[in-house]
Amino acid sequence: KKKIAIITSGGDAPGMNAAVRAVTRAGIFYGCKVYACYEGYTGLVKGGDMLKELQWQDVRGLLSIGGTIIGTARCKEFRERWGRLQACYNMVSNGIDALVVCGGDGSLTGADLFRKEWPELIKELLGEDKITKEQYETHRNLTIVGLVGSIDNDMCGTDSTIGAYSSLERIIELVDYIDATAASHSRAFVVEVMGRHCGWLGLMSGIATGADYIFIPERPPSESNWKDDLKKVCLRHREKGRRKTTVIVAEGAIDDQLNPITSEEVKDVLVEIGLDTRITRLGHVQRGGAPCAFDRFLATVQGVDAVRAVLESTPAIPSPVISILENKIVRQPLVESVAQTKTVSAAIEAKDFDKALQLRDQEFAT
Numbered sequence: 064k065k066k067i068a069i070i071t072s073g074g075d076a077p078g079m080n081a082a083v084r085a086v087t088r089a090g091i092f093y094g095c096k097v098y099a100c101y102e103g104y105t106g107l108v109k110g111g112d113m114l115k116e117l118q119w120q121d122v123r124g125l126l127s128i129g130g131t132i133i134g135t136a137r138c139k140e141f142r143e144r145w146g147r148l149q150a151c152y153n154m155v156s157n158g159i160d161a162l163v164v165c166g167g168d169g170s171l172t173g174a175d176l177f178r179k180e181w182p183e184l185i186k187e188l189l190g191e192d193k194i195t196k197e198q199y200e201t202h203r204n205l206t207i208v209g210l211v212g213s214i215d216n217d218m219c220g221t222d223s224t225i226g227a228y229s230s231l232e233r234i235i236e237l238v239d240y241i242d243a244t245a246a247s248h249s250r251a252f253v254v255e256v257m258g259r260h261c262g263w264l265g266l267m268s269g270i271a272t273g274a275d276y277i278f279i280p281e282r283p284p285s286e287s288n289w290k291d292d293l294k295k296v297c298l299r300h301r302e303k304g305r306r307k308t309t310v311i312v313a314e315g316a317i318d319d320q321l322n323p324i325t326s327e328e329v330k331d332v333l334v335e336i337g338l339d340t341r342i343t344r345l346g347h348v349q350r351g352g353a354p355c356a357f358d359r360f361l362a363t364v365q366g367v368d369a370v371r372a373v374l375e376s377t378p379a380i381p382s383p384v385i386s387i388l389e390n391k392i393v394r395q396p397l398v399e400s401v402a403q404t405k406t407v408s409a410a411i412e413a414k415d416f417d418k419a420l421q422l423r424d425q426e427f428a429t
């Protein structure tokens with residue numbers, strides 16, 4: 064039976080706890096031992112009490128708690144080969160032979176690299192007499208399974224990442240609050256939302272709250288006339304009797320020449336048409352709070368499937384990432400999902416915005 068370590072890594076997302084719970088309990092159910100690896104990859108690199116076995120009751124009550132109780136981090140050491148060698152040593156000396164990583168594309172890129180390097184790393188440890196021949200033989204292969212935890216919904220090959228819908232719910236709740244005061248004072252609000260290079264949160268929240276205008280990186284407006292267009296649209300809405308103006312600016316918003324579009328610039332344009340305008344940066348409240356029903360469900364069924372994927376893995380099968388496509392939980396080669404995700408940024412940089420939308424593989428692409 065396997066010894067599985069569960070890691071949450073990169074930016075935290077609501078539902079990561081539910082994933083930890085599901086992996087722990089499914090692992091125990093299938094007769095495995097499950098270990099928490101604390102603080103993302105830092106726990107693997109440091110070892111010791113940062114790797115701790117989890118019992119059934121240790122994950123009780125986690126479904127409704129936001130963030131991740133086992134901690135997450137951006138671990139510089141894991142980006143270096145020596146850090147991954149240390150991680151390999153800590154895994155082998157604890158008898159851990161499988162990793163379930165819940166994180167964004169960065170974390171999953173690191174996971175894939177680790178698996179690729181594993182045969183060399185373990186050979187090196189044997190050569191340096193850090194591990195026994197027997198440990199070498201039993202740990203020749205590393206099993207890695209990815210779960211996509213990210214509020215941004217920026218991973219290709221899956222309709223939704225764990226945390227995205229919770230964050231979206233939080234955003235629209237907050238925009239509704241803003242709308243109430245905006246309408247009372249007849250004001251304009253520029254609302255900045257997270258999403259890094261992905262416009263999913265911006266677009267979805269804009270549609271769900273009936274925003275006047277939305278700026279997202281995958282459908283950038285023209286450098287030469289976005290300001291005029293913004294003015295025209297907002298004035299038209301006002302002329303029709305609207306008492307508030309809401310403009311959503313995604314974190315990665317750009318124009319078609321790749322210049323960033325900032326909330327300040329948008330505000331200045333609205334001030335020019337006479338609107339009393341405020342900027343609201345929602346910030347980290349977007350990450351917090353209890354996961355919504357969908358994320359609890361998604362993390363649970365994907366966590367269970369991650370354990371099954373660990374048990375069914377063979378060296379011939381590439382590391383999978385557990386995805387959801389058209390309402391079905393499916394496994395995809397991790398390396399392909401990560402590679403496709405990187406091509407989106409490349410397409411944006413090449414100003415091929417239609418391709419970027421297509422690659423995102425999201426319904427809003429149309």
Ligand code: ADP
Pocket residue numbers: 072073074104136137138139140141142143166167168169170171172173174176213
């Ligand atoms: P996210 O997983 O949310 O995209 P990051 O990109 O910050 O977040 O990645 C999280 C962590 O994953 C990093 O701090 C690092 O430990 C690991 N990681 C990311 N990219 C790599 C890489 N190319 N090689 C090795 N480790 C990586």
